[in-house]
Amino acid sequence: MLRTIAGIVSPLEGNVEVCGDLLPQKPKRGRLGYVPQRLGLVRHASIMHNVMLGANAGSSTIFHSSEVKKKAHLAIERMGLTDKILEPVRKLSGGQQRRVATARTLAQEPKLILADEFLSELDEETMEMVLKEVLEYVRKSGAALIVVEHDIARARSMADRLLVIDDGRINPFIREVTAMEIKV
Amino acid sequence: MITIKNKILFLFFGTIFFTFWLLDGMVNHWGRLSGSLGNLITFFNESLWPPDWSVIKPQAYPVCTAYPLFDFTCSTAWIGMIETIKIAFVATILGSIISLPLSMVAARNLNSKGASYFIRFILAGARSLPSIIWAIFFVILVGFGPFAGVLAMTIYTVGYLGKLQYEAIEGMNNIPLETARSMGLSKFEIAIGVVIPEMANSLISQTIFMFEYNVRHGTVIGIVGAGGIGYYINLYLKFLQYDKVISYLIIIFIVVLVIDFISISARSLFNEEGDLSKPSWWGVFGSPNSKK
Numbered sequence: 220m221l222r223t224i225a226g227i228v229s230p231l232e233g234n235v236e237v238c239g240d241l242l243p244q245k246p247k248r249g250r251l252g253y254v255p256q257r258l259g260l261v262r263h264a265s266i267m268h269n270v271m272l273g274a275n276a277g278s279s280t281i282f283h284s285s286e287v288k289k290k291a292h293l294a295i296e297r298m299g300l301t302d303k304i305l306e307p308v309r310k311l312s313g314g315q316q317r318r319v320a321t322a323r324t325l326a327q328e329p330k331l332i333l334a335d336e337f338l339s340e341l342d343e344e345t346m347e348m349v350l351k352e353v354l355e356y357v358r359k360s361g362a363a364l365i366v367v368e369h370d371i372a373r374a375r376s377m378a379d380r381l382l383v384i385d386d387g388r389i390n391p392f393i394r395e396v397t398a399m400e401i402k403v
Numbered sequence: 404m405i406t407i408k409n410k411i412l413f414l415f416f417g418t419i420f421f422t423f424w425l426l427d428g429m430v431n432h433w434g435r436l437s438g439s440l441g442n443l444i445t446f447f448n449e450s451l452w453p454p455d456w457s458v459i460k461p462q463a464y465p466v467c468t469a470y471p472l473f474d475f476t477c478s479t480a481w482i483g484m485i486e487t488i489k490i491a492f493v494a495t496i497l498g499s500i501i502s503l504p505l506s507m508v509a510a511r512n513l514n515s516k517g518a519s520y521f522i523r524f525i526l527a528g529a530r531s532l533p534s535i536i537w538a539i540f541f542v543i544l545v546g547f548g549p550f551a552g553v554l555a556m557t558i559y560t561v562g563y564l565g566k567l568q569y570e571a572i573e574g575m576n577n578i579p580l581e582t583a584r585s586m587g588l589s590k591f592e593i594a595i596g597v598v599i600p601e602m603a604n605s606l607i608s609q610t611i612f613m614f615e616y617n618v619r620h621g622t623v624i625g626i627v628g629a630g631g632i633g634y635y636i637n638l639y640l641k642f643l644q645y646d647k648v649i650s651y652l653i654i655i656f657i658v659v660l661v662i663d664f665i666s667i668s669a670r671s672l673f674n675e676e677g678d679l680s681k682p683s684w685w686g687v688f689g690s691p692n693s694k695k
Contacts, residue, residue: 252586253585261601264600272592
């Protein structure tokens with residue numbers, strides 16, 4: 220579902236409208252931030268390089284201005300990775316890599332964030348910190364956040380609206396559910 | 404009923420039989436091979452061995468001004484070999500600079516079919532002729548000397564390295580590309596910011612391999628007058644001085660082994676984890692990844 224909204228795969232039927240634009244269309248620069256389950260990081264490059272990709276997508280020029288660098292630094296600081304800023308991503312743990320992907324999206328300052336299991340592999344304390352930062356960005360910027368999450372309790376704690384995908388279809392009823400009811 | 408095992412056996416023996424049938428057609432008369440080993444031994448004893456090592460002595464003209472210990476630097480073998488290495492180096496660097504942007508366009512995961520096939524066609528054209536044929540063209544175009552060799556090997560490098568590069572790029576993980584596209588980054592930004600850093604190890608390793616390849620092949624382009632040690636080999640072949648030719652061949656063999664070893668060592672710096680695993684001399688003869 221997220222890959223369809225991100226414009227990576229075409230819908231089998233029907234239309235997808237993202238921020239007023241009908242897909243398929245070339246995604247507008249910096250408008251959509253995506254944290255895929257497998258992160259999509261440039262593994263051989265540093266944290267700074269990866270986050271700069273996001274910050275750069277959020278700016279209108281392809282040249283790195285000081286403003287863009289500042290945004291990248293701030294996002295890295297929010298994710299608590301300042302001390303590893305020049306470390307290659309492949310040398311980081313799974314949880315740290317997830318925080319880099321989140322920092323990349325925060326630096327981009329998108330209008331819509333698509334996040335697939337962006338809190339997995341994180342310890343309780345880090346998870347709360349990452350969630351707080353992301354929700355704070357969403358609140359301040361008015362951006363929308365679509366999260367795919369297997370942990371129902373966690374999903375309920377962060378979501379205004381909850382869609383349950385059951386056997387490949389969206390269950391239209393927003394209701395109390397338990398993890399046992401979810402097949403997909 | 405024909406089992407799979409019988410089918411494989413039939414295919415195997417059928418292929419062997421077909422190969423020998425083709426070979427038989429090419430040999431014509433097997434009896435003429437009866438004295439070939441004797442001929443080779445006579446040729447080896449009377450013309451090739453012992454090698455004439457005067458090729459590493461200074462030339463009579465121009466007068467050698469080097470320190471006596473280093474007077475071998477005035478020899479034809481040294482001058483020719485160094486020129487071959489210079490040609491290979493310049494051609495590899497120029498070739499890789501040209502091939503990288505072309506391979507970005509040729510990679511199907513980065514560009515449309517039309518653009519990709521157009522560039523692939525150019526790359527295939529560049530490598531369809533061996534560098535020695537390109538050298539003949541460029542000797543006609545710019546005259547004898549190493550510059551013709553550089554141009555010939557650059558064209559071949561673009562074709563060969565370009566193919567290695569676009570195949571490596573097509574094999575890269577698709578998720579960073581998809582993510583960058585969904586963020587709205589341009590093709591140029593994706594190439595510079597995602598593809599090159601992600602594939603850097605592989606691209607550098609391929610360039611070093613290409614240098615090694617060009618040194619090996621640079622030895623023959625001199626035969627058509629495009630500079631390097633091949634010029635001297637061709638010269639002595641014409642005068643039937645095979646004992647000097649074998650000296651050059653031994654020198655080429657040693658230099659190629661040394662460059663192979665340096666190449667393996669350099670490429671091991673750019674493996675997946677970026678850690679140096681100490682290569683062995685045996686790696687020169689076997690797989691570059693073989694460990695002791």
